[in-house]
Amino acid sequence: MKVAIVGATGNHGTAVLRALHETPEVTEIVGIARRLPEQDQPPYDGVEWRSIDIAGASTAEDAVNSLAEAFAGADAVVHLAWMIQPNDRRDLLRRVNVEGTERVTQAVAQAGVPHLVVASSVGAYSPDAARSGDGEPPLRDESWATGGIDTSHYSVDKAAQEEVLDRFAAAHPDITLTRLRPGLTFQGDAGSEIRNYFLGDLVPVGALRAGKLPALPVPKGIRLQAVHADDLGRAYVAAILKKVGGAFNICADDVLGPQELADIVDHGRYIEMPPAVVRAGLVAAHKAGTVPADAGWLDMGMEVPLMDNSRAATELDWRPSFSAADALAELLEGMIEGRGLPSPPLRPREKDERLNPAAGEPAGEGADAGAGSAAGGEEKIPEHYTKDLLELYLSDHLTGATAGVNRIERMAEDYVDTPMFAELSAVADEIRSDRELLRNIIEDLGLARKPYRQAVAWVGERVGRLKLNGRVLERSPMTMLLEAELMRSAVSGKLGGWETLREHAAGLNLDPQVFEDLIASSHRQLETMEKVHAYARERALRDNRETFWE
Structure with missing residues (x-):
């Protein structure tokens, strides 16, 4: 049957x-x-x-x-x-x-x-x-x-x-x-x-x-x-x-x-x-x-x-x-x-561990990224690295990731009535999972996250939503276009971070294959954002055609 x-x-x-x-x-x-x-x-x-x-x-x-x-x-x-x-x-x-x-x-x-x-x-x-x-x-x-x-x-x-x-x-x-x-x-x-x-x-x-x-x-x-x-x-x-x-x-x-x-x-x-x-x-x-x-x-x-x-x-x-x-x-x-299952409607409260196995491992147990990482916050940075520079670099990427997660999840919610919704939703899951892996890496290396920076990014992203693009009671045709351009830039920046960590993986006792996978994933995310941008730019500058339908 x-x-x-x-x-x-x-x-x-x-x-x-x-x-x-x-x-x-x-x-x-x-x-x-x-x-x-x-x-x-x-x-x-x-x-x-x-x-x-x-x-x-x-x-x-x-x-x-x-x-x-x-x-x-x-x-x-x-x-x-x-x-x-x-x-x-x-x-x-x-x-x-x-x-x-x-x-x-x-x-x-x-x-x-x-x-x-x-x-x-x-x-x-x-x-x-x-x-x-x-x-x-x-x-x-x-x-x-x-x-x-x-x-x-x-x-x-x-x-x-x-x-x-x-x-x-x-x-x-x-x-x-x-x-x-x-x-x-x-x-x-x-x-x-x-x-x-x-x-x-x-x-x-x-x-x-x-x-x-x-x-x-x-x-x-x-x-x-x-x-x-x-x-x-x-x-x-x-x-x-x-x-x-x-x-x-x-x-x-x-x-x-x-x-x-x-x-x-x-x-x-x-x-x-x-x-x-x-x-x-x-x-x-x-x-x-x-x-x-x-x-x-x-x-x-x-x-x-x-x-x-x-x-x-x-x-x-x-x-x-x-x-x-x-x-x-x-x-x-x-x-x-916060229970759930690996499907979009039922995703668990802490949904970040589903798409990237490395994000699911506790700090100090390698997280599939650090075979010799720190436990209990112990510093584990090789002497030839400057801890303050590494900590600031990773914390700044985590700040950007926080803003990116908020924006892409909002995009997926806002454009549920477009053909782009399913792909935006999938990218949102991946980007949130990427952020959790970055958090684990920072903990594995015994570095501080500088959470006040992430809080500022969270507030800043929400304040940015008040930009109405000339429309008060309805969505502007330009909004999807501008948000797609911002997300392309954000994913490109994240890609640079993964490439940097791949370059230094051996020196930091991290697994370079994890970053190879993340780089490939980032390229796929860029391809998706390009499709979203192509869809939006056809419709963004004209009021005489449907914005959200094929």
Whole structure:
């Protein structure tokens, strides 16, 4: 059996890959994502990967044709791709999530795939008035209306996706269409992703490692349903193997209320707060940029019905093996630890060690760059080198690397709706990894990093973002061009640093091959920035053509 997965690198997709790898009936897997994972690492190994942009910066014709080619010969297609951020780009979210789903359905029909399985959500459901009453609300089955929650962009788009699927089912009754509507989906390996999407950098999740809150504040009436990602992965596989059409609620049997949440997050003590007060605080925090999640997520959590999962048990022979409480506890631990996996959406909090093995070794153990390096900060500089000059040189390169990381990551975020996004994102990962290796080398040599210089670079890069290029409410056509030119210069400077360290590797007891590899990587990064520059310079100086589309 051949299965193709659209959106195979995120929280859901990774779990589905794990489940498919454990299914003997599945002999071939095609993974589709805009940004590809490390393909030699589980569960992303043993998969035929295709980089396809379903709607972010592609035409409908190109996307459908590329998808149909990838779907050729598949027995089932699983559509999981969904964009959650950025909240303030509603046109982009709608295009990727709703129009992207429509393009996937068109490609399924064009390729003659007999079975389509789609990730819907509890968020697709209309409000349940029983949620605002006293006592436990009743469980609702899959017949509940899917009109969404008006104040939640995620819910509105999930409801619109259901309408796309309704039209597809009516037009193609010969194709089995299965919709899974999961609750909140948790796993420890999604800790970094979920924190980035919903909590951001300023919420001190890591502080829970040191101690608990006096009491957990919760909105009055909160009731949440969740499912462990591995249980959800098994549900997708069950749907594929059973080939049963229709909708299925997927959630653990337990419901998380205030006491259950407090037992997991705190000492079991909680304070119920009026939902309106919590919502106002979330609105303020989101507007201030403190929390990425907007108030629509709270509205959805407070208003959607609680789901009855009995149809999945009866028709898919599926039962959860994790409780919702266990899934949340694992997620919380993953968030505290900054856990993740080697794929762009799930990259760990300290993601820098993935792409360069040398960056992952502790200082003092060689880091693949220093066979005779220092331990515990001990100075290990040969006498014929001037320590102050070497320390200043490497610290200045680290300062430049800090500014470069900030800029390239911002570029990748800003140009998510361009054909350059996937390559910019890959270069951002590489440049961050390069910076971590440089940090390790400085420590291995027993030198000081001079962190105040990196702090100044961090602030300077952010102040530089205030340059508007003559535009206040929209991006200037010149911005990508200027940023590409700055990054070309930055990578060229970094290349010079690696060449210098290669020249002196033997004298500093460092491995010269590491720097050969970094030099080759820098040349590839320059080639990518040249492509970005070529794309931008065609569009930068004219207002009469599209800037961000091919």
